[in-house]
Amino acid sequence: MKEFDILIIGSGISSMAAARILNKFGHSKIGILEQHSVPGGFLHCFKRFGHRFETGAHYIGSINRGEPFHQLLNYLDVYHEEDYIDMDDAPDDHYFEDHEYTFSLGYEENIKKLGHLFPLEKESIREYFEMVEKAAHSFPTYYFKKDYDQQKMLEYIDKTVEEVVENLFKSPKLKEILYSNSILYGVAPKDASFGFHSIVQDSYIISSKGFRFGGERLARRFVQKIEEAGGEFFFNHKVQELVIENKEITKVICQNGEIFQAKKVISGIHPKLLFDMISKNDVRKSFQKRLDQIKESNSFFGACIVLKENPGLSPLKNYYFHSSSDFDDPEEKKKQKCFPFFLTSSQRDYKEGKFPVLITSNCAFSEFNALDKKSQDYKDLKEKYFKEVLEAIEKRIPGFIESIDRYTLSSPLTNQRYVPSPTGSSYGIYHDTSCTGARGLGPRTHFHNLILTGQNTLFPGLLGGSISAIKSAGQIIGTKDILKQLSEYEVME
Ligand SMILES: Cc1cc2nc3c(=O)[nH]c(=O)nc-3n(C[C@H](O)[C@H](O)[C@H](O)COP(=O)(O)OP(=O)(O)OC[C@H]3O[C@@H](n4cnc5c(N)ncnc54)[C@H](O)[C@@H]3O)c2cc1C
Incomplete structure (x- = not known):
């Protein structure tokens, strides 16, 4: 039996970001169990016909110096300029049945372009993008703020993208363009939270970079730093059972028979799969019911x-x-x-x-x-x-x-x-307004020492997974303290 202070299940970006945050606060005896032979979850790459292909890391936003994702990766000591490549200034070409639109970098650029295409809706276009920017800035775990207006944030979470767009616009083509970014997180505009949509939209409007050497490079950066800090990775270790005693995880058992113990267990895998590994007698019925009712993304x-x-x-x-x-x-x-x-x-x-x-x-x-x-x-x-x-x-x-x-x-x-999920889904659970951000599953569970992390607990995407890690590590060291360090980090550089 191997013992750690903290055991992390899965090595996706959320798990590894959680490990690095914990390192920053002095936690070093961390074990990471990964079912695959390589780290990173959706960051991993594979080769076919001699070419490298990505799984789920094609490009990221808010990644210029001083922007949220850059600030977070930099704070975790895994940001290296040479790993990234600037995308085109107009990175996203969307083809619809009978028209097309290319999203550009910069709020003003899109306001200008769309205003030119839809002159009658110019004012609403500006209003829409101002709302997106405001909503994105209202989230403390995105622009890393210690103080925030919880009420405002919830308003943005509870409003759907469709409500906002239908209220502002008339042109079906313009609506189609504004809805098209839903493809980046896989939730229909009628179900998607405007707040969460705004974070994704804001991140890709302010900057956009691809992985020059694939997402696997970032995964390796994480592994190196976690190992340097004293952490240990166990690849080809598929967790298959969690043993519970007195509402605590006492043993984590892998398919290969190895058993692990830890004071705290953080899980970065799909929560439906995780709770299937726990005896049904131990899982709170109301929680299981909630899990069963959650749909999967496509x-x-x-x-x-x-x-x-x-x-x-x-x-x-x-x-x-x-x-x-x-x-x-x-x-x-x-x-x-x-x-x-x-x-x-x-x-x-x-x-x-x-x-x-x-x-x-x-x-x-x-x-x-x-x-x-x-x-x-x-x-x-x-x-x-x-x-x-x-x-x-x-x-x-x-x-x-x-x-x-x-x-x-x-x-x-x-x-x-x-990258196991119940239906081979692209973005894990279906993040409608009832399953996103403050309304999401979140990190806390009814087992004292079990914490959840990952896209399923908050919202999808590499940024979403990384932000979920702040909340998960926050269960051990305090989210406010992490946000304080993060908000001051860029200034200290
Ligand atoms: C096609 C596609 C394209 C995408 N493109 C982008 C993009 O361009 N930009 C972007 O930001 N996001 C993109 N995403 C989304 C993004 O990749 C994910 O939201 C994010 O990587 C999820 O990270 P995670 O840490 O939550 O989970 P995961 O990456 O899913 O990590 C979970 C880990 O747990 C391991 N695991 C599972 N079960 C077990 C077990 N029983 N025992 C041990 N280990 C286990 C898995 O092997 C995996 O390593 C894309 C996703 C898809 C599907």
């Missing part, structure tokens, strides 16, 4: 493609292809037109010749889950999704299909294996 299908040559795409942009059914019930997806978006971080090292592209697209988990992974039907289903995706792309980028050299496809079952 499951996703992936395609790693190598093109014979670049068909004119910028490696410093992301491309999104929308259909009108983007965020409808994923299980209904099979009856509807599928939408793809593809991101190009794997081409950052592209010079010339073969051009790798990664596509991810919504799909129905139940369709894949009903099939044997080795069967022809399973292969055919992946091909069916791929065909729909390609047809949508070909309309915008003629010659795309012709230029495919090689490809490999993945399904939610593949994702379930590498």
Whole structure:
């Protein structure tokens, strides 16, 4: 049996950020259990046909000096300028059925561009972006403030994106543009919290960088710092059971038979999977009921493609292809037109010749889950999704299909294996207004020494996961003290 002061389950960005915050406050005897052979969760990369592909780290925002994500990573001693590459000044190209829009960096730039396209709604456009900025600044764990107006913050959390947009705008095309960023967190505008939407929108408006060497570089930076501080990683250690005595986790048992103990246990894995590892007699019924009622975000299908040559795409942009059914019930997806978006971080090292592209697209988990992974039907289903995706792309980028050299496809079952979640979902639980920010699951549990962290407890994204770590580590050392250090850190530099 191995003993630690603090045991962390999973090595996603939230788990490792929590470990680093705890290091900062003198906690060093930390053990991290990871089921995969590599660290990082969605930060990890993989190779296909000799090219590096990302899982879930394509680009990040608020990452210039003095901005929140930069400040946080810098404070955790894992920010290195050379790991990042500036995206294009207009990084996000959105294609709709009959129009398109490219989001640019800078509030004024977008106000100007959209005002030009929709002159009758100029004033509302300005009002909307001012609201986004104000809402984003109201969150103390985003712009790191010790003092804040809880009431204001809750107002922004409880309002939906749809309420705000429908109230301000008339043009269906403009609404479609303003809704399109929901793709970055996978919640329909009718369910998404305006406050949380504003954090995501603000972060990508103020700056935007890609990972020059993939998200795996950041994961390795974390591992190095945590190990230097005295922490220990255990890869290929899949946790399968938590033993409870007197409302405390007394043992954490891995699939390989190894047993761990700690005064505190932080879990960065999907909470539904975690609570399945605890005897049902020990889990509070009301909590289990809440968990059971929470929906999952969309499951996703992936395609790693190598093109014979670049068909004119910028490696410093992301491309999104929308259909009108983007965020409808994923299980209904099979009856509807599928939408793809593809991101190009794997081409950052592209010079010339073969051009790798990664596509991810919504799909129905139940369709894949009903099939044997080795069967022809399973292969055919992946091909069916791929065909729909390609047809949508070909309309915008003629010659795309012709230029495919090689490809490999993945399904939610593949994702379930590498970054487990109940349905191979892209952003974990479905973060509607009842499951986000202050209304989210949060870090506290009814077991004295069990703390939750990760995208499922607060909101998704690398930024969301990292911010959740502040709240989780805060259960041990005090959130206000962390925010104080953080807010003063950039000044001290
Ligand atoms: C296709 C896609 C694209 C994305 N693109 C972006 C992007 O461009 N920018 C951005 O900011 N965000 C993006 N995201 C979201 C972002 O990657 C995630 O929100 C974030 O990485 C989640 O971090 P986490 O720490 O909460 O969890 P995870 O990264 O899921 O980490 C959980 C860890 O726990 C481990 N684990 C699970 N079960 C066990 C077990 N039983 N025992 C031990 N270990 C276990 C897993 O292997 C994993 O390492 C994307 C996501 C997807 C799916």
